Amino acid sequence: MFENLSERLERSFKILKGQGKITEINVAESLKDVRRALIEADVNYKVAKTFIDDVKVKAVGTEVLTAVNPSQMIVKIVHDELAALMGGKAVEINLKDSPSIILVAGLQGSGKTTFSGKLANMLKKKGRGVMLIAGDIYRPAAIDQLKILGEQIGVEVYSEPENKNAVQLVENGIKYAKSKGTNTIIVDTAGRLAIDEQMMQEITAIKRAISPSETLFVVDSMTGQDAVNTAKEFNDKLDFDGVVLTKLDGDTRGGAAISIRAVVNKPLKFVSNGEKMEALDVFHPERMADRILGMGDIVSLVEKAQEQFDEEEARKLQSKLRKDTFNFDDFLKQIQQIKKMGNIKDIASMIPGIGKALKNVEMDNSMFKQTEAIIYSMTPAERENPALINGSRKQRIAKGSGVEVADVNRLLTQFDQTRKMMKMVAGGGLQKAAALNNK
Ligand code: GDP
Numbered sequence: 001m002f003e004n005l006s007e008r009l010e011r012s013f014k015i016l017k018g019q020g021k022i023t024e025i026n027v028a029e030s031l032k033d034v035r036r037a038l039i040e041a042d043v044n045y046k047v048a049k050t051f052i053d054d055v056k057v058k059a060v061g062t063e064v065l066t067a068v069n070p071s072q073m074i075v076k077i078v079h080d081e082l083a084a085l086m087g088g089k090a091v092e093i094n095l096k097d098s099p100s101i102i103l104v105a106g107l108q109g110s111g112k113t114t115f116s117g118k119l120a121n122m123l124k125k126k127g128r129g130v131m132l133i134a135g136d137i138y139r140p141a142a143i144d145q146l147k148i149l150g151e152q153i154g155v156e157v158y159s160e161p162e163n164k165n166a167v168q169l170v171e172n173g174i175k176y177a178k179s180k181g182t183n184t185i186i187v188d189t190a191g192r193l194a195i196d197e198q199m200m201q202e203i204t205a206i207k208r209a210i211s212p213s214e215t216l217f218v219v220d221s222m223t224g225q226d227a228v229n230t231a232k233e234f235n236d237k238l239d240f241d242g243v244v245l246t247k248l249d250g251d252t253r254g255g256a257a258i259s260i261r262a263v264v265n266k267p268l269k270f271v272s273n274g275e276k277m278e279a280l281d282v283f284h285p286e287r288m289a290d291r292i293l294g295m296g297d298i299v300s301l302v303e304k305a306q307e308q309f310d311e312e313e314a315r316k317l318q319s320k321l322r323k324d325t326f327n328f329d330d331f332l333k334q335i336q337q338i339k340k341m342g343n344i345k346d347i348a349s350m351i352p353g354i355g356k357a358l359k360n361v362e363m364d365n366s367m368f369k370q371t372e373a374i375i376y377s378m379t380p381a382e383r384e385n386p387a388l389i390n391g392s393r394k395q396r397i398a399k400g401s402g403v404e405v406a407d408v409n410r411l412l413t414q415f416d417q418t419r420k421m422m423k424m425v426a427g428g429g430l431q432k433a434a435a436l437n438n439k
Contacts, residue, residue, distance in 0.1 A: 034078065035048050035049070051258075054081055055077055055078055079290070080289075083286045086258060086261050086285035087268065087285045088285055089285065091242065094213045098183055101210055102119065102213065102214045102216060103214070104216050113149070114275075116146065117150070120150070124154070129183050132185075133186070133188065134146045135169060135189040137163065142190070143159045149277070152277060158172075158173040167209045170187055170206050187206070195234075203238060216242050217231060217242070221248050224256060225255070227256040241269075242267050243260055243264070245257055245272070271283050328382070331415055332375050332383075370407065371411055374401045374403060377401040
């Protein structure tokens, strides 16, 4: 995501890097590029202008002129201003009420139902008792969709397919959830393809009737400038508490993230970035700014990894790496951990420099199938000690896993490289490892 913007910014900064000193003139020049990039990335025109003005004031100050490395200064200022523009700090949703009711609103197709499921999943994992209410009285398919998601994540879904009174239905659902002692209720509502009076009336009536702890507005980031307009209209009527930006995994222009906050003055709270139930992140302005500037969303990545990796396992692995006893069983475990983390493309796209490269690459967890098959065809002794794998063993393994010997060779080389790289990482030589990886 944000490829266009980060590429362009990279270029403006490169121009700047070629110059010895920052002057008012070259700041103005590079900021013109930044501004063009922002507008092309669908950032609201006024927002971009204010942003540039702020950066200019900060950049042309003495702090920058006396700085040793002017381009770094500018990057830092642009980064901080971008983060500030998106709210500065992460804002959590309100879960203090008992039960906490979260009302989810947005246009049809924005990703409301998917998000409701993902949020239920996230909160359930945090140990909360969650129930979903299917409040879309117009599209039976929406109820079914939520039910399927509910089943997948093990969360009960309340629905009344025959009830045509949305307010009453939601009230009934809340009564039912309370009777079950549920402490978190997520209400998915009906959307329309475009803003319409009846829909607005319905959602405001629901909000009035149930006084939710949190009203979240869901918007598709791929709709660009329209996303900002829709947000504004919903906010005028509904006075929501936070924004959920969906489909950030797509080939989206990042402008919406930057301008929504500035235009409606409501915090972005979540970003949804994939089809899987796990593909939901709390929105962090700092990290989003890192990502926009191509610094990669490393922190998010680490958090995701921490959520999935068993600490004990990680410690064992590290010690194995130090002792150089990392073997194919460990490799297999690693693959399984990665698969648990969600779609491999979602994860890889968070790594700086990789997002761009992966844009048009088909990649999913099935690409591990062959690797797993080959490893499963090895004997325990071979997995433990890959040096044993000679020519005839390779042939046996290839046959057993239905691949060519060349595939086995490729895996062995890959394993060897991984082992070398991981050993360096474990030994603290991250830069050495990166250099190896870039060879
Ligand atoms: P609703 O009409 O607002 O409830 O929207 P849905 O939840 O049904 O989502 C509309 C479509 O977008 C579905 O095909 C979803 O699978 C897809 N979708 C939702 N969120 C995401 C996301 O974060 N990434 C991607 N790639 N697709 C998404």
